[in-house]
Amino acid sequence: MKRIEKYAHLDIELPQLPDVLLNTIQSDILQIRGVDKSCDKFQALSMDYPALKDAVFVVYSSYVKKSDHKYEKFIFLGEKGNELCDLGGHDFELYGLLQCVAIPFTEEYSQQEQSC
Numbered sequence: 001m002k003r004i005e006k007y008a009h010l011d012i013e014l015p016q017l018p019d020v021l022l023n024t025i026q027s028d029i030l031q032i033r034g035v036d037k038s039c040d041k042f043q044a045l046s047m048d049y050p051a052l053k054d055a056v057f058v059v060y061s062s063y064v065k066k067s068d069h070k071y072e073k074f075i076f077l078g079e080k081g082n083e084l085c086d087l088g089g090h091d092f093e094l095y096g097l098l099q100c101v102a103i104p105f106t107e108e109y110s111q112q113e114q115s116c
Contacts, residue, residue, distance in 0.1 A: 003027065004108045013103050014057075014081025021059055021075065021083075031062045034099040035076070041096050051085040054078050057101065060094060069093065 005026040011017070017025075024030040035055045036042060046052040055076040064072045069089040076084045 004112055005106050006109045007032075007103045008106045010103060014077070017077070017081030018083065021081075025059065029061070029063075030059050032057050032059050032077075032101055032103075034058075034101050036097055036099045039096055041092075045092055045097075049085065049087060049091075052076060055084055057081070058094065058098070 003026075006028050007013075007026065010026060011022055014022075021030065025032050035052075035058055037046075037055075042052070046055075056079045057077040059075040059077065061072060072089040073086050074089070074094060075086045078084050
């Protein structure tokens with residue numbers, strides 16, 4: 001069975017993304033979203049965690065139940081996919097920090113999503 005990749009050219013858009021993250025994002029096991037740097041919540045967090053100032057993306061699991069978010073790790077990435085830091089759900093919640101990424105889905109993934 002052929003694996004359907006989620007994003008078109010993710011490896012080109014984020015050349016420094018570690019293979020394990022690339023594969024789990026492409027397999028739809030982990031999610032990648034943009035970070036909304038303009039929100040007050042992000043501004044406050046970046047004061048406590050200076051490495052976040054360069055964050056462009058965050059990787060997380062959409063399969064973790066809300067009640068278990070305190071045990072989850074969020075991986076923050078720079079513009080080219082380089083890992084900047086990881087923080088746990090016990091430090092903060094992602095709610096209000098996420099925005100869509102501008103990386104298009106593959107045609108196969110888009111077709112699969114429409115058929116469900």
